[in-house]
Amino acid sequence: MSDNLEISRRRLLGTMGAAGATGLAVGAAGGAVGHAVLGDGSGTTGPALATVGSTRVPFRGAHQAGILQPLQARGHLVAFDLAPGAGRKEAVALMRRWSTAAELLMAGEPVGPSDGGIARDAGPCSLTVTFGFGRSFFDRTGLVARRPQELEPLPAFSSDRLDPKRSDGDLWVQIGADDALVAFHALRTVQREAGAAVRVRWQMNGFNRSLGATARPMTARNLMGQVDGTGNPKPTDPGFDRHVFVAAGGAQPWMTGGSYAVVRRIRMLLDDWDALPLKHQEAVIGRRKSDGAPLTGGTETTEPDLDKLGPDGKPVIPADAHARISAPEQNGGATMLRRPFSFHDGIGPDGTPDAGLLFVCWQADPTRAFVPVQRKLDRGDALSAFIRHEASALFAVPGGPADGEYVGQRLLEA
Numbered sequence: 001m002s003d004n005l006e007i008s009r010r011r012l013l014g015t016m017g018a019a020g021a022t023g024l025a026v027g028a029a030g031g032a033v034g035h036a037v038l039g040d041g042s043g044t045t046g047p048a049l050a051t052v053g054s055t056r057v058p059f060r061g062a063h064q065a066g067i068l069q070p071l072q073a074r075g076h077l078v079a080f081d082l083a084p085g086a087g088r089k090e091a092v093a094l095m096r097r098w099s100t101a102a103e104l105l106m107a108g109e110p111v112g113p114s115d116g117g118i119a120r121d122a123g124p125c126s127l128t129v130t131f132g133f134g135r136s137f138f139d140r141t142g143l144v145a146r147r148p149q150e151l152e153p154l155p156a157f158s159s160d161r162l163d164p165k166r167s168d169g170d171l172w173v174q175i176g177a178d179d180a181l182v183a184f185h186a187l188r189t190v191q192r193e194a195g196a197a198v199r200v201r202w203q204m205n206g207f208n209r210s211l212g213a214t215a216r217p218m219t220a221r222n223l224m225g226q227v228d229g230t231g232n233p234k235p236t237d238p239g240f241d242r243h244v245f246v247a248a249g250g251a252q253p254w255m256t257g258g259s260y261a262v263v264r265r266i267r268m269l270l271d272d273w274d275a276l277p278l279k280h281q282e283a284v285i286g287r288r289k290s291d292g293a294p295l296t297g298g299t300e301t302t303e304p305d306l307d308k309l310g311p312d313g314k315p316v317i318p319a320d321a322h323a324r325i326s327a328p329e330q331n332g333g334a335t336m337l338r339r340p341f342s343f344h345d346g347i348g349p350d351g352t353p354d355a356g357l358l359f360v361c362w363q364a365d366p367t368r369a370f371v372p373v374q375r376k377l378d379r380g381d382a383l384s385a386f387i388r389h390e391a392s393a394l395f396a397v398p399g400g401p402a403d404g405e406y407v408g409q410r411l412l413e414a
Ligand SMILES: C=CC1=C(C)c2cc3[nH]c(cc4nc(cc5[nH]c(cc1n2)c(C)c5CCC(=O)O)C(CCC(=O)O)=C4C)c(C)c3C=C
Pocket: 222, 224, 226, 227, 228, 229, 230, 231, 232, 264, 266, 267, 268, 285, 287, 292, 322, 323, 324, 326, 327, 328, 336, 356, 357, 359, 370, 373, 374, 377, 387
């Protein structure tokens, strides 16, 4: 492979998160956006509807959907608690109902006679519906013996400002789609199919850039304006599966092919951030804001030179730069797949935006990925002055369902 091809492949993968690692059922593997003249007589052109709408992600496979797919434009994260009196029997019935619904939704089909028709006319729009189990689920269902060690509560970090009502939960559903109505329809359906078995504990709504908004596929930006996602591991990297997915032969066989999701609602202090001069903003991250290239030069995909000193004898990428502190090389190889959504929940009582990042990261073992990295960030990350961790949760996300299975069957019926 030539250098140029290599660079474009890495760029594409950075853009897509981990796109292309799992099959998208329709061949529109994100990015190849066609154009069409809209039929309103205005002469306006736009992405061909067939491209965004028809992209369908398979529900079944080795891993659940919603981990390896490109970031979607809309997301809903919802945690549920089992209702008083509900236990394993109710959980089995619930996961059956939710799995049946998710498979239909991801195929772009209505769900039952009471479907409200919110997504009528739209295709699947890359919809993914992902299910996870929180630590408390195992107490509620009498399955403590099958609770993975990896679900130990996350340690408290000194910078945490966590709201318990918006943290944790027995069950978690992550919904993502490239259309707001399709995502909302999935959310409504999940809520409806929940019936009396569970109660919503918290809900968070997020977004990312829409497919086709940029002239070429690019790594996403967050609400601070930074290119965010560059350093993500790629499915073609050696050890990618080992870092992200639970391997066969572990202590909890039902988690084979699964992953652990850490969810953090991280408020950005955007007024403070925006008041910071560009050079300081770039020093906080260790990368250029314009194109995400490391401060030591090159392009977005150039490896940062963490040893390079400037004329003043100081490291070009400062010692407290976020990208330095979080880099796998600085953390004994700790690697996670970050797949976030931005959020904006209006203006807070203090007049500043209640906005930031719904940080979601995926790993085979949070005690070897999120926890050590966050410990280090907590001690000395220059970004800490501009963010606030407000909610936290950890979920065990089982592998994808095989034909005829529902999600979690290997846990609930083994
Ligand atoms: C504990 C894990 C992490 C949290 C929490 C976190 C929050 C957070 N990050 C940004 C912005 C950027 N992060 C970047 C890189 C990066 N961040 C983490 C981990 C956490 N970030 C890792 C593992 C990495 C990759 C490091 C590497 O591989 O070298 C970057 C640089 C571009 C990139 O690689 O993505 C940005 C920008 C924000 C705004 C934020 C909380 C709101």
